[in-house]
Amino acid sequence: MVQGNIPGKELKPVMDTNEFSEKKKPRTGRNTLSREELKKQQEFQQEAVTHINSLYNYALHLTMNPDDAENLVQETYLKAYKFFNSFERGTNCKAWLFKILKNNYINRFRKNSREPGKVDYDLIKDFYHSIKDVRSDTSEAESDYFHSLMHEEVYQALQSLPEEFREVIQLCDIEGFTYEEIANMVESPIGTVRSRLYRGRKLLRAQLETYARKYGFNTDSEE
Amino acid sequence: MNCNKTRVLMSCALDCELSAREEEEFLKHLAECPECAAEFTEAKKTKMIIREKIVRVKAPQSLVESILRLGTHTNPQAEGSLLFDQL
Numbered sequence A: 001m002v003q004g005n006i007p008g009k010e011l012k013p014v015m016d017t018n019e020f021s022e023k024k025k026p027r028t029g030r031n032t033l034s035r036e037e038l039k040k041q042q043e044f045q046q047e048a049v050t051h052i053n054s055l056y057n058y059a060l061h062l063t064m065n066p067d068d069a070e071n072l073v074q075e076t077y078l079k080a081y082k083f084f085n086s087f088e089r090g091t092n093c094k095a096w097l098f099k100i101l102k103n104n105y106i107n108r109f110r111k112n113s114r115e116p117g118k119v120d121y122d123l124i125k126d127f128y129h130s131i132k133d134v135r136s137d138t139s140e141a142e143s144d145y146f147h148s149l150m151h152e153e154v155y156q157a158l159q160s161l162p163e164e165f166r167e168v169i170q171l172c173d174i175e176g177f178t179y180e181e182i183a184n185m186v187e188s189p190i191g192t193v194r195s196r197l198y199r200g201r202k203l204l205r206a207q208l209e210t211y212a213r214k215y216g217f218n219t220d221s222e223e
Numbered sequence B: 001m002n003c004n005k006t007r008v009l010m011s012c013a014l015d016c017e018l019s020a021r022e023e024e025e026f027l028k029h030l031a032e033c034p035e036c037a038a039e040f041t042e043a044k045k046t047k048m049i050i051r052e053k054i055v056r057v058k059a060p061q062s063l064v065e066s067i068l069r070l071g072t073h074t075n076p077q078a079e080g081s082l083l084f085d086q087l
């Protein structure tokens, strides 16, 4: 790639202009970038790298495994960087990244390992155990059965849904994508997204209510 | 708007995906129909519980740093390992 032999261009060391450079070692001529590449890198960091937490969470939900999630995110960004020139500026970069990640996931993981729709509850427990320290409870003043549910239970309820429903709920409720963006990501018409959300939420509610009954709440809704 | 149509639009209403006109009719029906109004309250809770209870974690710092190095040629192995080329 670009290693300094471009005629007519003055090559600058990364440290001069890269705001993320404080961690880098002093460099020699080998580690210089063309202006073009530098510009691409900075734009990439602004547009794409800002979504890393969302992508990581999405990857965790898909793989249920921190190492796999990390690899998946890593690959996604490598690919995104490689194809960044073809990213349509002004469109939703987060949606673009999610789509790449999803495709990577399908290609790499789903074929071999986890069977679709099969939930490994031990894995979920381990997973939640391993991240317990970072959970943050937003406490709603209102007290009803939902607030008694455990994080794990809600997570299990979500994971128990067929993938096509779970996916749209995740993208909509957790990631806040619009229907149009979701339709694009799952490659289905908006009408399909609408009806999957409708049916998925119904199923989810039924699941949550079975957990809630365990706590002795009457869920036949009278308010 | 009848009950059936209202139920179908419920998810969209939750997500602010109704057109102005649909929304007007939707709200009008809710005002007149206690069953649909109750169902809408439940539907809102379901969305809220997901937002509230699903834990978000931060990406590991090592991952963030390695992504930030992309394009700086300090990470040649990683770039070499890009095997999946279909977008």
Ligand SMILES: [Zn+2]
Pocket (backbone or CB within 6 Å): B002, B003, B004, B006, B029, B033, B035, B036, B037
């Ligand atoms: Zn009604």
